[in-house]
Amino acid sequence: MIDERILRPDLLRKIVTAEQAAQFIQDGMVVGSSGFTKAGDSKAVLLALAERAKQDPLKITLITGASLGQDTDAALAGSHALSRRMPFQVDPVLRKSINNGEVMFIDHHLCETVEQLQNRHLPPMDIAVIEATLIEEDGSLVPTTSVGNSAHFAALAQKVIVEVNLSMPLTLCGLHDIFLTGGYPNRSIIPITSPSTRIGRASIPIDPEKIVAVVITEIHDSPAQIVPPDEKTTAIASHLLEFFNHEVRMGRLKESLLPLQAGIGKVANAVLSGFLDSSFHDLTMYSEVLQDSTFELFDAGKMTFASASSITVSEACYARIMKDFNRYKNKIVLRPQNISNSPEVIRRMGVIGINTAIEFDLYGNVNSTHIGGTKMMNGIGGSGDFARNAFLSIFVTQAASKENTISHVLPMVSHVDHTEHDVDILVTDQGLADLRGLAPRERADIILQHCVHPEYRDALKDYSDRARKRGGHTPHVLEEAFSWHTRLAEHGTMKA
Amino acid sequence: MIDERILRPDLLRKIVTAEQAAQFIQDGMVVGSSGFTKAGDSKAVLLALAERAKQDPLKITLITGASLGQDTDAALAGSHALSRRMPFQVDPVLRKSINNGEVMFIDHHLCETVEQLQNRHLPPMDIAVIEATLIEEDGSLVPTTSVGNSAHFAALAQKVIVEVNLSMPLTLCGLHDIFLTGGYPNRSIIPITSPSTRIGRASIPIDPEKIVAVVITEIHDSPAQIVPPDEKTTAIASHLLEFFNHEVRMGRLKESLLPLQAGIGKVANAVLSGFLDSSFHDLTMYSEVLQDSTFELFDAGKMTFASASSITVSEACYARIMKDFNRYKNKIVLRPQNISNSPEVIRRMGVIGINTAIEFDLYGNVNSTHIGGTKMMNGIGGSGDFARNAFLSIFVTQAASKENTISHVLPMVSHVDHTEHDVDILVTDQGLADLRGLAPRERADIILQHCVHPEYRDALKDYSDRARKRGGHTPHVLEEAFSWHTRLAEHGTMKA
Numbered sequence: 001m002i003d004e005r006i007l008r009p010d011l012l013r014k015i016v017t018a019e020q021a022a023q024f025i026q027d028g029m030v031v032g033s034s035g036f037t038k039a040g041d042s043k044a045v046l047l048a049l050a051e052r053a054k055q056d057p058l059k060i061t062l063i064t065g066a067s068l069g070q071d072t073d074a075a076l077a078g079s080h081a082l083s084r085r086m087p088f089q090v091d092p093v094l095r096k097s098i099n100n101g102e103v104m105f106i107d108h109h110l111c112e113t114v115e116q117l118q119n120r121h122l123p124p125m126d127i128a129v130i131e132a133t134l135i136e137e138d139g140s141l142v143p144t145t146s147v148g149n150s151a152h153f154a155a156l157a158q159k160v161i162v163e164v165n166l167s168m169p170l171t172l173c174g175l176h177d178i179f180l181t182g183g184y185p186n187r188s189i190i191p192i193t194s195p196s197t198r199i200g201r202a203s204i205p206i207d208p209e210k211i212v213a214v215v216i217t218e219i220h221d222s223p224a225q226i227v228p229p230d231e232k233t234t235a236i237a238s239h240l241l242e243f244f245n246h247e248v249r250m251g252r253l254k255e256s257l258l259p260l261q262a263g264i265g266k267v268a269n270a271v272l273s274g275f276l277d278s279s280f281h282d283l284t285m286y287s288e289v290l291q292d293s294t295f296e297l298f299d300a301g302k303m304t305f306a307s308a309s310s311i312t313v314s315e316a317c318y319a320r321i322m323k324d325f326n327r328y329k330n331k332i333v334l335r336p337q338n339i340s341n342s343p344e345v346i347r348r349m350g351v352i353g354i355n356t357a358i359e360f361d362l363y364g365n366v367n368s369t370h371i372g373g374t375k376m377m378n379g380i381g382g383s384g385d386f387a388r389n390a391f392l393s394i395f396v397t398q399a400a401s402k403e404n405t406i407s408h409v410l411p412m413v414s415h416v417d418h419t420e421h422d423v424d425i426l427v428t429d430q431g432l433a434d435l436r437g438l439a440p441r442e443r444a445d446i447i448l449q450h451c452v453h454p455e456y457r458d459a460l461k462d463y464s465d466r467a468r469k470r471g472g473h474t475p476h477v478l479e480e481a482f483s484w485h486t487r488l489a490e491h492g493t494m495k496a
Numbered sequence: 497m498i499d500e501r502i503l504r505p506d507l508l509r510k511i512v513t514a515e516q517a518a519q520f521i522q523d524g525m526v527v528g529s530s531g532f533t534k535a536g537d538s539k540a541v542l543l544a545l546a547e548r549a550k551q552d553p554l555k556i557t558l559i560t561g562a563s564l565g566q567d568t569d570a571a572l573a574g575s576h577a578l579s580r581r582m583p584f585q586v587d588p589v590l591r592k593s594i595n596n597g598e599v600m601f602i603d604h605h606l607c608e609t610v611e612q613l614q615n616r617h618l619p620p621m622d623i624a625v626i627e628a629t630l631i632e633e634d635g636s637l638v639p640t641t642s643v644g645n646s647a648h649f650a651a652l653a654q655k656v657i658v659e660v661n662l663s664m665p666l667t668l669c670g671l672h673d674i675f676l677t678g679g680y681p682n683r684s685i686i687p688i689t690s691p692s693t694r695i696g697r698a699s700i701p702i703d704p705e706k707i708v709a710v711v712i713t714e715i716h717d718s719p720a721q722i723v724p725p726d727e728k729t730t731a732i733a734s735h736l737l738e739f740f741n742h743e744v745r746m747g748r749l750k751e752s753l754l755p756l757q758a759g760i761g762k763v764a765n766a767v768l769s770g771f772l773d774s775s776f777h778d779l780t781m782y783s784e785v786l787q788d789s790t791f792e793l794f795d796a797g798k799m800t801f802a803s804a805s806s807i808t809v810s811e812a813c814y815a816r817i818m819k820d821f822n823r824y825k826n827k828i829v830l831r832p833q834n835i836s837n838s839p840e841v842i843r844r845m846g847v848i849g850i851n852t853a854i855e856f857d858l859y860g861n862v863n864s865t866h867i868g869g870t871k872m873m874n875g876i877g878g879s880g881d882f883a884r885n886a887f888l889s890i891f892v893t894q895a896a897s898k899e900n901t902i903s904h905v906l907p908m909v910s911h912v913d914h915t916e917h918d919v920d921i922l923v924t925d926q927g928l929a930d931l932r933g934l935a936p937r938e939r940a941d942i943i944l945q946h947c948v949h950p951e952y953r954d955a956l957k958d959y960s961d962r963a964r965k966r967g968g969h970t971p972h973v974l975e976e977a978f979s980w981h982t983r984l985a986e987h988g989t990m991k992a
Contacts, residue, residue: 084935098969104935105969109917119846119887120748121920121932184754184846184887189685252616258680343885344840350615350680365912373977374968380917388884389839391615391680414974416861416912421605421876424617436617439580439600472870473594473601478910478978478985481869486975 002216005164007137014214018044021161021213024127025049027058032128032153036310036337037264037289038069038090040146042129043219045161050075059083063117063125065148065309065337066110066288066381067091069222077103087113088379099375107369110288110382111341114152118183127212128157130204133168139208140201143176143334144168145221146310151178151336154206162211166218171325174202177333192345195259195286195307198333223315226269226292232398233270235429240354240394241274243425243432255279259286261346261386262293263355264312267396269293271354276300286351288340288382290332292317298331307333309340341385353386357397357418359408360426360451362444362464363474364435366395366418372485373414380417387422399428400453405493407456409447411463412481426451440474459496498712501660503633510710514540517657517709520623521545523554528624528649532806532833533760533785534565534586536642538625539715541657546571555579559613559621561644561805561833562606562784562877563587565718573599583609584875595871603865606784606878607837610648614679623708624653626700629664635704636697639672639830640664641717642806643700647674647832650702658707662714667821670698673829688841691755691782691803694829719811722765722788728894729766731925736850736890737770739921739928751775755782757842757882758789759851760808763892765789767850772796782847784836784878786828788813794827803829805836837881849882853893853914855904856922856947858940858960859970860931862891862914868981869910876913883918895924896949901989903952905943907959908977922947936970955992 006012022045025031035041046062047070061084062076073091076082080102085094087108098105108116116122130150132141143150144165154160179200181187191199229237247253257280262268272293275283285294285306292313297303311334313321321328339345346353357366358377368383369376387393395418397408409428420440426433431450435443444464452460467475484494502508518541521527531537542558543566557580558572569587572578576598581590583604594601604612612618626646628637639646640661650656675696677683687695725733743749753776758764768789771779781790781802788809793799807830809817817824835841842849853862854873864879865872883889891914893904905924916936922929927946931939940960948956963971980990 100967101937101964104938106933106935107917107969112917116933120746123933186689187844187846189687189689189844191685193682193685250616343843347839348683348685350683370968370970372968373974374963374966374970374972376969384884384915384917388880414972415970417915417917419880419913419915421603421608421880421913437602437612437619439602441597442600467870468597470870471596472866472868473603473872474866474870474911476870476910478869479982482974482977489974 001166005166006135006214008135008139008208011135011139011208011211011214014211015216016213018048018215021045021215022048022052024159024161024212025060029126030061030063030123032125032149032157033062033064033068034130034143034146034148034150035068036065036146036148037312038067038222039310039312040131040144040148041068041070041072042131042163043070043165044163044215044217045129046072047075050079050081053079053081063113065146065150088381090378095376105376107379109380109384111338111343111385114149114338117152117156125153125157127159127161128153129161129163130154131163131165133165133170133172135162135164136203139211140203140205142173142203144172147176147334147336148309149337151180151204154204155180159212160206160210161213161215163215163217166216167220169322169325171329175329175332175334176202177335178202178204179336179339181338190339190342190344193348195284196305196333220318223318224291224312226314227266229270229273232429233267236267236396236427237270237274239427239432240271241278244280256282258350258352258391259284261285261287261351261353263381263383264289264291265356267356268354272297275302286349288337295321295328298328305331307335307340309335309337341382343385343389346386346389350391351386352392353390354394354396355383355387357395359410359413360395360397361410361413362447362460363440364420364423364426364443364447365413365416366423367413367415368417370415372489384418387418392424393422394425394427395423396427399430399451400456404453404455406488407453407484407494409452409456409460410484411460412476414482414485441468497662501662502631502710504631504635504704507631507704507707507710510707511712512709514544514711517541517711518544518548520655520657520708521556525622526557526559526619528621528645528653529558529560529564530626530639530642530644530646531564532561532642532644533808534563534718535806535808536627536640536644537564537566537568538627538659539566539661540659540711540713541625542568543571546575546577549575549577559609561642561646584877586874591872601872603875605876605880607834607839607881610645610834613648613652621649621653623655623657624649625657625659626650627659627661629661629666629668631658631660632699635707636699636701638669638699640668643672643830643832644805645833647676647700650700651676655708656702656706657709657711659711659713662712663716665818665821667825671825671828671830672698673831674698674700675832675835677834686835686838686840689844691780692801692829716814719814720787720808722810723762725766725769728925729763732763732892732923733766733770735923735928736767737774740776752778754846754848754887755780757781757783757847757849759877759879760785760787761852763852764850768793771798782845784833791817791824794824801827803831803836805831805833837878839881839885842882842885846887847882848888849886850890850892851879851883853891855906855909856891856893857906857909858943858956859936860916860919860922860939860943861909861912862919863909863911864913866911868985880914883914888920889918890921890923891919892923895926895947896952900949900951902984903949903980903990905948905952905956906980907956908972910978910981937964
């Protein structure tokens with residue numbers, strides 16, 4: 001069995017336990033790990049390190065593709081083993097350590113982490129842990145359910161630990177398209193012109209001398225928690241589908257649309273599932289992550305091809321697709337995240353980007369990361385990579401939440417991740433605001449009309465009216481701009 | 497003389513006065529105009545329209561490359577002839593009309609205006625006015641000192657008025673590289689791999705039937721106002737040169753650096769002039785605009801090639817270079833602004849972007865556009881196109897101004913154009929903050945240490961300390977975040 005997975009015999013001698021492999025990681029090191037949206041992550045070595053750190057304190061810088069599964073971030077943060085973490089996370093324990101200042105979190109656009117490593121704007125990477133389906137004869141690594149930053153980590157790290165995961169089907173071989181952009185100057189064009197373009201090789205090249213340890217695992221990816229559509233997410237999806245229908249009627253889009261990107265989560269899943277009962281067809285994706293809805297669209301014959309950096313699905317979907325992966329293999333490609341999220345490719349193909357906002361304001365500025373302007377939730381992820389370069393940049397959120405004590409449409413966002421320049425369409429369960437070609441005052445009118453929850457409409461209108469009396473291109477009453485946030489903090493509601 | 501400039505005989509019959517040509521522009525129309533940073537703009541027709549509007553009121557939407565010269569925006573705003581204006585302006589009269597809500601201004605990333613037109617996210621263009629050096633036999637237009645959005649306007653507008661400017665030397669022919677990206681789907685790669693790569697043709701293709709009028713002018717571009725370096729701009733330039741020297745010593749850059757982009761204005765000029773007395777050599781530019789300093793660097797043998805969308809220089813420099821343009825022609829190319837500012841090309845070449853901030857905050861968020869959070873200054877221009885995709889994204893501003901009543905380093909910026917994700921280096925006359933790889937709290941420490949004016953350091957430190965006591969990834973005291981701005985508005989100083 002293991003011979004089938006490690007085709008280079010000298011590496012068989014490097015098989016060790018996760019605990020032994022973790023010994024290569026020392027205090028102060030910069031550590032890379034595979035893993036993107038809980039898929040294809042290190043499932044053993046980092047957890048062994050977290051365990052060791054309980055007895056033998058150490059601090060590392062951990063750089064991943066995106067979020068990890070297996071509660072690894074919780075274990076590492078719980079053992080105080082993280083001094084620095086980038087570029088993304090979704091873990092409640094780590095989040096707490098970030099927000100109390102114990103862990104320095106660097107919130108990257110997901111396409112930029114390897115840029116910064118390659119450009120030596122970050123310290124050099126001492127060691128990387130990379131999950132693989134298979135090690136080829138030349139030592140190269142076939143990734144598992146994500147590519148993330150693994151290809152560049154393999155190139156840039158001084159040492160590499162490989163976790164060969166026997167639970168990953170060998171049918172994953174051939175799924176990946178590994179292309180390294182190379183450094184400056186004389187960097188190459190990324191010649192992708194459609195989601196299905198393949199430009200690289202099927203495995204991650206690596207100098208086999210760098211591989212210091214191989215660990216065998218048999219652990220499934222942590223499943224995505226699929227929340228079934230509710231009234232609000234269904235309403236958001238419905239507004240958005242109506243909008244796409246309108247765009248088709250106006251001749252601005254065809255029924256195959258343009259390549260879709262959808263952020264992770266229940267709204268994205270609801271929107272994509274909405275295409276199932278629609279007249280749209282021959283859909284494609286050029287996204288970061290493929291979720292359950294992507295496979296539903298394949299099964300329904302609605303989608304023809306999907307490109308991403310990872311597959312993150314529910315337990316049921318995982319079992320179903322892994323059992324017969326060949327059924328999907330010719331319709332999917334997984335790429336390094338600086339390619340899946342490449343500004344060059346996103347702009348060239350005219351991707352339609354759909355991402356989730358925490359809150360947005362009267363003028364269409366979007367906060368994707370911070371609660372109350374200060375507390376990190378997850379990170380910007382790839383939302384900016386797509387929003388900035390998309391054919392259409394769409395942000396969705398509920399109009400109000402927590403028994404309507406919180407309005408997600410505000411006088412001013414408490415933190416800006418996406419400026420008004422990069423936001424075309426805003427959708428809440430209340431309606432959709434088409435901001436294309438509008439000046440700030442016009443944007444405010446249409447957001448007031450379509451997006452804000454009725455219980456907050458008068459107050460927001462009042463703010464807007466009083467702000468306009470003061471004048472300005474983007475009218476505000478600065479001393480009141482955050483009054484809704486401070487009221488929530490003090491009184492538990494944004495209502496006056 | 498005119499025969500030499502209009503090589504297609506049937507167009508000679510379309511020569512009319514500016515007033516006659518302006519008759520093609522009617523109330524409610526969407527009008528395009530050449531012009532980028534006051535170079536290569538309509539110098540007669542739009543002014544004639546402004547004059548007519550005094551008697552015969554009308555309102556148009558005006559879309560340009562960037563700013564216009566000849567006080568054209570002032571004349572149009574003064575005659576109340578503008579209902580909508582995009583994507584950039586620098587005019588005091590128009591600015592007032594924008595800020596009082598009379599003119600709806602849409603502030604675009606400069607690379608995106610033609611995207612939005614092509615994608616029909618903006619209304620169709622009725623007519624465009626394009627300045628040309630020459631009309632070729634096939635009707636195609638050789639631009640003058642800028643390309644801006646003219647190539648796409650010629651393709652997208654229903655009618656075109658050409659202003660043939662006899663004052664522009666015929667040696668400009670061959671300077672331009674006209675490449676149209678085309679619409680979705682099946683859009684092409686932009687195959688530029690160095691500032692000197694030529695990928696297009698030398699003139700703007702156009703269906704000659706579209707040309708409804710030709711106007712002959714002989715008016716020079718409005719000159720750039722060159723402000724000589726002062727103590728502050730010299731200090732900023734010196735900090736930046738020291739930084740570049742450091743990067744060379746660390747092996748992260750060579751003495752030829754990477755292609756430079758510099759925003760317009762005195763700081764950019766001071767920084768570029770700073771290279772004259774440095775060890776840097778074989779410099780190149782991939783920028784929006786070429787200013788006096790570019791030609792000084794050519795003359796000094798320091799720069800080998802410069803790509804941009806316009807040439808905007810002082811009166812003296814203009815006279816000098818136009819007299820013998822062949823001297824520079826093989827070292828310069830002018831491109832459409834969606835190519836000069838293309839995310840694809842900027843990222844591929846690793847451009848070093850240097851742009852001016854109005855203010856920045858403790859965490860490195862930058863405001864490039866709004867005074868006091870509400871009043872539009874000029875617009876974001878190309879700063880975001882470069883900052884987001886640059887190898888190094890650098891923003892510069894003075895630490896304090898107006899007898900130090902205004903600090904340009906603040907607890908929180910009153911408007912965000914560039915988020916902390918897109919800002920690597922901040923420079924004031926006080927010093928330089930290298931923010932690469934740092935978390936928000938660390939960014940604050942280093943900005944406090946290096947950038948803030950001494951008269952504001954204690955107050956900013958106090959804010960930062962109190963914010964940290966409340967916790968959070970990006971600590972703030974929300975109810976005080978804009979107190980410096982409101983104090984300035986009320987008391988004429990940001991000092992407590």
